[in-house]
Amino acid sequence: MEKDQLTDSLVQKESKKRPLETPSGPEKQKIPRLEFSVMASLEEKEELVMKNRGETPMLLFASKVGDVELCRYFVEKRAHDVGIVDEKGSNVFHYAARNAAHGVELLEFFASLGADVKRKNAAKEGAEIVAIREGNFDFAIKLFSLRRMKKMGFLTYYIRNKAIGLDILKSLYEKKTSEVYLNTKFDSECLMARAAAFRDLDIMKWAIQICDCLVYSTNVRKQMFAMALKGCSCNKKHGERIVSFLLENYQLLEKRELDLPLKFAFLNGHIPVVNVLVKHGAFITGNKKFLKTLISHADVKVESISRFLDLVGKKMEKILIYPLHFASEHSRPDVCEWMVRHQGFDVNAIDKDSLCTVLHYSVFNKSHGLENIKFFAPKMSAIDVNRKDTLGKTALHFALANERLDVAEELIKYGADLDVDFNGCNLLLYCVGKNRLSSAKFVYRKKKSLVNGLGPEGKTALHIATEFKNKRMLQWLSEITTRPPTSI
Structure with missing residues (x-):
């Protein structure tokens, strides 16, 4: 199937684009910026920050409302620590992310001083998420570039974050910087997979449009499509709709090639996705091996095993x-x-x-x-x-x-039974013969008389232990045994 066929129906459905919605609501209602007089000294600015900061550390508050000159003053003249965090774990980058006028400059300044660009606050958010929520996209992209995520672009890395809506994703994509979208096979595959695994159908459609702008061979496009199908099995809320859309609109894979997405759906316990894949002809190859994989999987659900048995039409004992x-x-x-x-x-x-x-x-x-x-x-x-x-x-x-x-x-x-025998040895002698000190002590606590037992050829526990030259075992047996060793 040719490139334009992959998106024809999608482009027709999306021809009437919705207007871009920028972040709004409480998260955009910043504390009013302090207006510093152009004639104000740094000391006067410092005093103004002090009066308005509340419980916020001064350097953090200055990062939100000030500029590089003011923050450099706090760091160099007042010895404020760039590593300081507030009670919620936010650092200078989280605060600078809210600074629309000087945020990017402050980002570069604090990064040059070694502040932690990867820090997440108590809500598990990095400063780039705060910046995106504030509409400070340039800050978010710049911070991402400092984190050196070389194999994955900004969109791909953050598309899984549900706080970033479609309109914001579109706005970020329009930046067209190299950090936003790497324009590589790996980046595109990951974008498709993550959109399918974590987002809704609208974002999945948008991701398809982006990836289809690239000229790839049929095999690469099939691989991208397969990655998206596998991702659907992780998406409990939207996976069924997405996999249905993909399979109903595009025929990039043969039925036998749906084997791997189907296995992923079984392993993730997403039976609705399983049913959609089966409806479109998916089947499992290697029933015995996969049943073992299912049973052994750490998070397997019995519903998956039951549905698999229904699919293959066999009882479990006929397979294993x-x-x-x-x-x-x-x-x-x-x-x-x-x-x-x-x-x-x-x-x-x-x-x-x-x-x-x-x-x-x-x-x-x-x-x-x-x-x-x-x-x-x-x-x-x-x-x-x-x-x-x-x-x-x-x-x-x-x-x-x-x-x-x-x-x-x-x-x-x-x-x-503690009195069980194995090859002429009682249970304690068996443990000594296996050189298992902790097990020998365990058995001794349960039944002390076993230490006086004799093994083959009349060997005592001490005789058996001597063969291993285990000093700790020998010392322990010497302390507890009531039968002194004799030569054999």
Whole structure:
């Protein structure tokens, strides 16, 4: 599809442009500027600032109402610190951003003194946002250039900020400076993606118009379009409208190329965007791999997993082997609970290859293993809690070997046996044999008599520990053991 085809319909719809609206309202009602007499001395100006500043630090107030000469006087003659901030965390740049007459000059002056151009106030706003809200666009653009965001233009960087409306974006674009829009492939891709991810349909249309002013190859234009589609999955409020508009007005991608945007929508849990993409022919390639990705994703929603299964028309167990075991190792308890309650999986199921239960697998889940065990264990019998894998290890062995003492505590709470044996070693000797001091101490606190147990060939805990030359382990065992080591 040629360049002019991409925007024909959009240009027709937007032919009647709305008049530019500049910022108005309370944010534009500045404190009236102090009128300094041309004959006033710096001392007289200082006195006038003092009388009108209220609780605002003098240098900050001077930054808002004064000029470079006055601020230089405060810094050089009165030793005011350019790093000063007010009670809301605003610095000299936040105040100078409100200075329509001298803001840019003050910006350059304070920057030359090393003031923090990247500082954000308590509201998480940089001075450039204050400047934009005040209509001081030149200040905002200049400050942005000092921050050296070389790969991304001003519009692209700030388009995600909802405080900056379409009329302001248009006004900024009309500045046509190199800092506003970099006119590069990367900048255009990011502008499209951010507009789709964070803004509404009108701003998305405007971003398309800007990017379409550039002459790109078909492949690059397709990539920009795909970036926008992926961005829609992050936009909970406007994503559905934007993705519908894009797919109904432009046919830049083949159905198979909608695979990645569809996956993004699933991962972000944006089912309305999923439905629009599917309506336009999108489908997933690599069902098994993607189902694993979905289950493992930190923020996955069960609605996404359910909708994916509906899309592929298969039950989970037809795609994955032992899906509940996989979820216990890689996902959250709410996902595991959904699989048990709504997909019918058995918490007592055994991996026939390893003989492991979901408890064994949960031990390896660093983020959610404990919570998963709290869900599974109460539903399992003592036999299943103590079930051994093909090597003869219980879930408690796994927990102690990996020093997951929180998990071990929970397993014991639900019936894990402290007298379990592995290769002729009791649980404490097993921990010593794994050189896990914290786990050995944990077991000892639970059952002190285990320290006197004997392993294969009559080895004591001290004998086993000697093989590792772990001084801390040896010292601890020497202090607590009641069976002195003997030569074997």
